[in-house]
Amino acid sequence: MMPVIDVKHLTKTYTTYKRGAGAGQTIRSFFQREEVVIHAVNDISFAIGQGEICGILGPNGAGKSTAIKMLCGALYPTSGEIQVLGYSPAKDRKRYVGKIGAVFGQKSQLIWDIPPIDSFNMNKAIYGITTQDFKRRLEELSELLDIAHVIEKPTRVLSLGERMKCEFVMAMLHQPDILFLDEPTIGLDVIAKVKIREFIQQLNQKRNMTCILTTHDLEDVEELAHRVIVINHGEKVFDDSLQRLKLFLGEKKRVSFTFADSAGKTVFNNAYTKVIDRPSDFQITLEVDTAQISISDFLEDISRKHRFSDISVKELPIQQVVMNIYENAEGVPG
């Protein structure tokens, strides 16, 4: 299969200056600055086929956003080559960006003071969408995302979830071939996250749309991605299927309890649980191997021993994933 995205030895380097901490170093840096070269993305290569949903995972500052901005044509690479849909994104930017859509979780394309419908109309003009197509697509997207009731309210009064759904409409009105999503679920509540994920899945299935998704939320990747690339310190440390990533991770979850009674005498370390954090006898975070015990059995076991007032079940943090990948790099199971 011909890749729609082909990246070879992509590198982005920034030069910045060390400023130091404290008054003395700040004043010194004003006269004499130490140059620091940052390799935000360092010699990354990969190819992505039509219709794939590829998750780019990595901790904060790993280089995910820089990579996706170069793929979108917004940043010039320092070296290396990018071909997307036959275009070189930064060089052919004007023609290229008409073929892609992008949603940046932390940067809005909506105009803050006016209703989203006017921002949509702006995109209608920008992409030269006919009135008939615009109406039809807007109707479809509004229905899928359930936002018909908010698009005529000023953007500034919308909730984060509503705004994010409108960002998706902005990105989809011109029916792009590839959708780039940079932390699309950041800050959203569970219901909004589920809705956004469902929407991305529908787009992928109905239109065979290729999606590139950067996130540090493992749930996004588990729910959406067919393929995962993990970046750390600008370098690619993993590039394979979601199933293979799970071999690195194991079937583990982090469960945090707030107990109503003291758990001071209870031993939690055993074959399937490990204590991660125990700030007091009433609070504890455990890592549970769900391959060995189901979450429901585990909770039943704990509730027999203690009463708890609060509980949360989360995926492993991305830093742990990266650590697992490094630790198991030579002995991957399967």
Place this chain on the structure above:
Amino acid sequence: MKRYLEVFKQCMYSAIQAAAAYRMNFIISSLITLAGNILFPLVTLLIYRAGTSFPGWTLYEVLLIQAVFTMSSGLSSLIFGGVLWTTMSHIREGSFEVILLKPLNPLFFIVATTFSTDSIGLFLGGVALFIFSVIQAGAIPLLFWLQFIGLFIAGTAVLAGLSLMMAAMSFKWVGNSRISELADSVLNIGKYPLPIFPKAVQAVATMIIPVGMVGFLPASALLGRVQARDFIAVLPCLLFLAAGVWVYRHMIRLYEGVGG
């Protein structure tokens, strides 16, 4: 071209809608801009009332220069005024990619989306002062009006070029928010009759940073006081605008974004 006109129309509509969303802010901003910029002719009035003058220039001739300067500033600010601050804030916040994601010339898009309705007051204030001063000048032949229009456009091109160059510097020197003060100081030369300045300043203000074109030369054209050689100054004005566009487009390549 049709698409660009359509985008511009939509941007105007959005700017007016945004201004209408905060009506009181719009009215107060317009008044402050107007007051801040048209009060300086009062200084001219005081100078002449005190019995002194700019040699060779009557009060109404100087007021006409200042009216043309205000109109030109208003028009430029209306169209290009937001480019500097918007570019600066996009770069500092790392949101310039939102502009680069549109399949348009980024400079056009940023100009279109920053249509500065606050400057309507300044432009209209300039027009009012212009009408008042031009009436005092008596009958003006059609040829002078045509010369005025040509030179006025050239003067607005200088202001646009200056805005673009200052905005372009933000790509390299992020957060350089006081740069506009430097430009304002240079521009002040255009508010007065050029002959009152030393020859070297006159040469710079005509041929290198052609600020003389912003107020002085178009007003002189209306008064029939330009000479053929003054029209040569149109060329550096157009070059100045072209340089502004080129520098801005070139500097976009330096955009680095911010950490995600």
